[in-house]
Amino acid sequence: MTRTLISGGLVVTAAEEVLADVLVEDDKIAALAAPGSSCAQGWTADRTLDATGKYVLPGGVDAHTHFEMPFGGTVASDTFETGTRAAAWGGTTTIVDFAVQTRGRSLREGLDAWHAKAGGRCAVDYAFHMILSDVHEGTLKEMDQLVADGVSSFKLFMAYPGVLYSDDGQILRAMQRASGNGGLIMMHAENGIAIDVLVEQALAAGRTDPRHHGEVRKALLEAEATHRAIQLARVAGSPLYVVHVSAEEAVAELTQARDKGLPVFGETCPQYLFLSTDNLAEPGFEGAKYVCSTPLRPREHQAALWRGLRTDDLQVVSTDHCPFCFSGQKELGRGDFSKIPNGLPGVENRMDLLHQAVLDGHISRRRWVEIACTAPARMFGLAPRKGTITPGADADVVVYDPHAEQTISARTHHMNVDYSAYEGKRITGQVETVLCRGETVIDRRTFTGRAGHGRFVPRSTCQYLS
Numbered sequence: 001m002t003r004t005l006i007s008g009g010l011v012v013t014a015a016e017e018v019l020a021d022v023l024v025e026d027d028k029i030a031a032l033a034a035p036g037s038s039c040a041q042g043w044t045a046d047r048t049l050d051a052t053g054k055y056v057l058p059g060g061v062d063a064h065t066h067f068e069m070p071f072g073g074t075v076a077s078d079t080f081e082t083g084t085r086a087a088a089w090g091g092t093t094t095i096v097d098f099a100v101q102t103r104g105r106s107l108r109e110g111l112d113a114w115h116a117k118a119g120g121r122c123a124v125d126y127a128f129h130m131i132l133s134d135v136h137e138g139t140l141k142e143m144d145q146l147v148a149d150g151v152s153s154f155k156l157f158m159a160y161p162g163v164l165y166s167d168d169g170q171i172l173r174a175m176q177r178a179s180g181n182g183g184l185i186m187m188h189a190e191n192g193i194a195i196d197v198l199v200e201q202a203l204a205a206g207r208t209d210p211r212h213h214g215e216v217r218k219a220l221l222e223a224e225a226t227h228r229a230i231q232l233a234r235v236a237g238s239p240l241y242v243v244h245v246s247a248e249e250a251v252a253e254l255t256q257a258r259d260k261g262l263p264v265f266g267e268t269c270p271q272y273l274f275l276s277t278d279n280l281a282e283p284g285f286e287g288a289k290y291v292c293s294t295p296l297r298p299r300e301h302q303a304a305l306w307r308g309l310r311t312d313d314l315q316v317v318s319t320d321h322c323p324f325c326f327s328g329q330k331e332l333g334r335g336d337f338s339k340i341p342n343g344l345p346g347v348e349n350r351m352d353l354l355h356q357a358v359l360d361g362h363i364s365r366r367r368w369v370e371i372a373c374t375a376p377a378r379m380f381g382l383a384p385r386k387g388t389i390t391p392g393a394d395a396d397v398v399v400y401d402p403h404a405e406q407t408i409s410a411r412t413h414h415m416n417v418d419y420s421a422y423e424g425k426r427i428t429g430q431v432e433t434v435l436c437r438g439e440t441v442i443d444r445r446t447f448t449g450r451a452g453h454g455r456f457v458p459r460s461t462c463q464y465l466s
């Protein structure tokens, strides 16, 4: 057995902050004890990590990534190897990626393809959601088997007609199935039929720049779809998790549903909290770097997102990491914003940006850990192994230096993408050391992990409902 003692740090969980020594035995958290009492407890360690003056956090859980995803005529630029390595650098030890059902193919084929991409390549642990793009009787039956195999959440799209889109009837059927098998329906809530009309009209009028991506994908059309998804889920008697919420009006729909006691949950992403339509309007096609869907909103929307995170009307911050290089990928949409591949990089930046949000007074330190680690683990059936520091949990631990100063830059990040959405942003706080199941994957800011350490984690069902 290998024993590691993490001594003298402030252990921060969603529930408490306590100065404690943490004992790791092999791949599990074995015990917590008052600082300096390890000798009295009879603990002997093979090595000690001194965390004095640092935070000791559960490893981050990023429940929304797209590594190697074919999208918009190209493929997201991070592989499972580069993406999970970057995740480790940023203090994230579990990612949940989206396997995609191809139209005309089974869920199983899609899932197998994602297992083939990820197997043996990940630096940190991984799990999958399944994107449904072809809902019919066969798909519905397969959902039951996937839940049993630990893939217990299914994303549907009200956007992207002709590509990933499902109509209301298909959505209702999938929700009915999920209400019977314990699956969680995740919704991309934008009215894609209406948006496509506005896209066509904008392009016909010569409005082709990246900023028009934000103008046609209206906040009202996000709110409308969010409302419709909630009503469909009520009819089906299923829970609902709305992904990448960006509009104030959509938060209001979630708040209203939750105030009725409905099992409706919401996620937002750092890009909606820190970036805005000002970025989309950057001159010289620079705005393409910020094209994602739902789109960035005017800065005024951010207050509602922060409030939602504080009031628990939004539960999770994931990245929706879906990187495309500016050169050769984002450039596909020069002269036609609708051809810019949708997605932003960020898997490496999430924990740091949210720590800055603690310092800026938006959220508490415990809420930081909750929205980035504990809530996503519980939402997607990864607890109690993931998302907190407690005896018996996986030893996924981050030693975080709250005083280190850094400047985010593509020159120093580890994601396989040629720009940073947060270029030049100054952050106080930095990941120092990261354990993933007891193995040191980042050692005082040196990568010591390896492709293949990360394992597939089968998930149980949503733990917000039981």
Ligand code: URP
Pocket (backbone or CB within 6 Å): 066, 188, 244, 291, 292, 293, 294, 320, 322, 342, 343, 344
């Ligand atoms: O622009 C985005 N969000 N790209 C990834 C796909 C999705 O809809 O989540």
Ligand code: ZN
Pocket (backbone or CB within 6 Å): 188, 243, 244, 293, 294
């Ligand atoms: Zn989406």
Ligand code: ZN
Pocket (backbone or CB within 6 Å): 255, 258, 259, 311, 313
């Ligand atoms: Zn409320």
Ligand code: ZN
Pocket (backbone or CB within 6 Å): 064, 065, 066, 320, 322
């Ligand atoms: Zn996504």
